[in-house]
Amino acid sequence: FYYPTAQVSLLDHILVDNWGAYASNFSSAITPCTNYVTEVGEPALISGRTTAAQWIRVAFHDYVTANVTAGTGGLDASIGFETLRSENSGSAMNDSFTFWRPFMNDAVSMSDLVAIGTVMSMSLCGGHKLPFRPGRVDAMAADPTTGVPAPETDLNTTLLYFARAGFDRSDAIGLTACGHTMGSVHHGGFPDVVPVSAVTANNTNGGINFDTTRGVFDPLVVHEYIDWTGHMGGPLVTTDNVTTRSDLRLYESDSNSTMRALYAQGEGFLDTCVNLMGRMVNTVPSGVTLGDPIQPMLIKPINVTYDFSTDGNLTLSGRIRVLTSAGETAPSYLTLKAGSSNQQLTSEAETGTSVFGANIKSTASAYGTTTYFPFIIAGRQTAGAKSFTISWPGRKTATFPIQDDVFVVPSATEISGTVINATVAARSGINGGAYSIQIAAPTAQMGTLGPKVIRATLNMRRLPGMNDGYALWQGSVDLGKVPTGLVSVSVMREGATIDTFMVNPGAAGW
Numbered sequence: 001f002y003y004p005t006a007q008v009s010l011l012d013h014i015l016v017d018n019w020g021a022y023a024s025n026f027s028s029a030i031t032p033c034t035n036y037v038t039e040v041g042e043p044a045l046i047s048g049r050t051t052a053a054q055w056i057r058v059a060f061h062d063y064v065t066a067n068v069t070a071g072t073g074g075l076d077a078s079i080g081f082e083t084l085r086s087e088n089s090g091s092a093m094n095d096s097f098t099f100w101r102p103f104m105n106d107a108v109s110m111s112d113l114v115a116i117g118t119v120m121s122m123s124l125c126g127g128h129k130l131p132f133r134p135g136r137v138d139a140m141a142a143d144p145t146t147g148v149p150a151p152e153t154d155l156n157t158t159l160l161y162f163a164r165a166g167f168d169r170s171d172a173i174g175l176t177a178c179g180h181t182m183g184s185v186h187h188g189g190f191p192d193v194v195p196v197s198a199v200t201a202n203n204t205n206g207g208i209n210f211d212t213t214r215g216v217f218d219p220l221v222v223h224e225y226i227d228w229t230g231h232m233g234g235p236l237v238t239t240d241n242v243t244t245r246s247d248l249r250l251y252e253s254d255s256n257s258t259m260r261a262l263y264a265q266g267e268g269f270l271d272t273c274v275n276l277m278g279r280m281v282n283t284v285p286s287g288v289t290l291g292d293p294i295q296p297m298l299i300k301p302i303n304v305t306y307d308f309s310t311d312g313n314l315t316l317s318g319r320i321r322v323l324t325s326a327g328e329t330a331p332s333y334l335t336l337k338a339g340s341s342n343q344q345l346t347s348e349a350e351t352g353t354s355v356f357g358a359n360i361k362s363t364a365s366a367y368g369t370t371t372y373f374p375f376i377i378a379g380r381q382t383a384g385a386k387s388f389t390i391s392w393p394g395r396k397t398a399t400f401p402i403q404d405d406v407f408v409v410p411s412a413t414e415i416s417g418t419v420i421n422a423t424v425a426a427r428s429g430i431n432g433g434a435y436s437i438q439i440a441a442p443t444a445q446m447g448t449l450g451p452k453v454i455r456a457t458l459n460m461r462r463l464p465g466m467n468d469g470y471a472l473w474q475g476s477v478d479l480g481k482v483p484t485g486l487v488s489v490s491v492m493r494e495g496a497t498i499d500t501f502m503v504n505p506g507a508a509g510w
């Protein structure tokens with residue numbers, strides 16, 4: 001069972017479970033914020049590249065070909081198909097898609113990953129939290145609209161591109177300053193901006209940083225530009241090549257009044273960036289509706305599932321995650337009520353660390369904590385139960401729906417190469433034939449590193465005998481391709497999803 005939905009549960013995992021126990025592998029790519037995840041060890045350290053910055057740049061390039069009047073483009077992962085366009089020069093697009101790829105599945109679109117990449121870079125690297133709204137839909141081809149501002153693009157054309165995407169001049173200046181507080185311009189992709197002399201043994205791609213803190217999302221780029229200190233706004237301001245001084249042209253285009261206003265905001269600049277970056281990542285094609293911002297759950301059931309134990313008995317098992325804020329103590333126990341079972345749960349020793357629950361006014365180490373409470377209940381105690389209830393004494397009680405009529409059996413459902421073998425259990429008296437079993441698997445597609453979800457319906461055959469009061473049904477399908485991420489196996493009835501199990505093919509990611 002996924003609460004409240006598979007989509008929100010998986011994305012909450014990326015947002016909240018940053019480090020330590022059960023951490024999603026996502027935050028590690030940008031920890032520390034100067035990290036370059038595409039290489040390891042020494043080559044990464046001397047690469048002059050910054051994954052957190054690349055993620056923000058990818059979101060900008062995906063977004064800026066939006067035409068808000070026509071309702072096309074925006075955050076739709078079409079950038080994956082557009083990496084050969086010269087306007088998308090540089091390694092950021094393919095580096096980022098390579099890292100995000102195993103996280104993509106039927107519940108989590110590549111375009112939601114493009115957006116959450118920016119959200120994570122801001123939240124983890126010193127910026128203020130950008131609320132994350134899920135629900136972006138991936139494009140199946142390149143966006144026919146072209147036009148990403150490049151260093152040599154003239155001012156009017158640049159402003160036209162931004163206007164097409166819904167941003168006026170001061171929005172465009174603000175958004176560019178927000179983006180250019182992290183990362184660098186590299187000689188590799190931009191020899192007309194950064195001379196070959198920038199390439200050294202300790203800076204193998206010849207990156208020149210926009211400000212003195214390339215791994216921190218802070219107001220420094222604005223301050224160094226106005227004060228003419230440090231990196232003075234970065235290479236797109238200071239390069240010897242006048243034609244490629246795109247940031248200087250943009251910032252000066254209203255006589256620096258926007259940059260001065262951003263300067264005067266001090267730390268308030270970070271809230272301006274929440275607003276502008278939020279507008280950027282929430283620009284989606286018409287017809288796509290985003291969900292409400294994901295609020296980290298204080299009490300979150302994880303991997304809660306019915307299954308059969310090795311001796312064939314039905315069990316309900318899982319783990320409850322509790323999120324506590326900096327300075328708050330985790331509960332010493334929780335109570336769990338399900339059917340006739342009423343138990344006290346004790347926590348595992350290992351805890352996790354989360355930027356949610358961080359005290360941003362305090363030191364950076366004052367993060368929230370995730371604590372995990374595992375449980376297992378015999379199926380006879382939960383028979384017919386429609387929900388279970390978790391109490392954090394004195395703080396919160398939450399109830400979550402379950403059902404044991406029909407479910408995918410995790411221990412007997414697996415991926416073997418390109419083949420999915422699924423087992424479904426239907427309680428005695430339930431007409432198993434009324435249900436259909438559907439597979440949704442992310443697989444490689446031509447032209448982009450973003451996977452495409454392919455679907456199949458399984459033909460199920462009933463196995464002889466009964467298993468703890470359940471009939472078992474089995475089916476297989478050969479997808480013809482190895483899945484790139486979690487494969488969902490869903491039990492459907494009259495168009496409604498009754499149960500879903502996400503099978504991990506062993507791809508890194510979750």
Ligand code: HEM
Pocket residue numbers: 049050053054056057060090091092149150151158175176177178179180182183184185186187189190236246247250
């Ligand atoms: C006039 C508009 C803009 C132009 C001409 C421009 C141009 C560039 C160029 C040439 C680079 C160097 C890329 C590389 O060498 O890898 C770069 C880096 C970057 N840009 Fe922009 N940019 C613009 C606006 C924006 C905006 C609006 C954002 C985000 C909101 C953004 C985010 C970034 C980031 C984060 C980097 C650093 C990437 C890294 O370190 O790998 N840019 N930009």
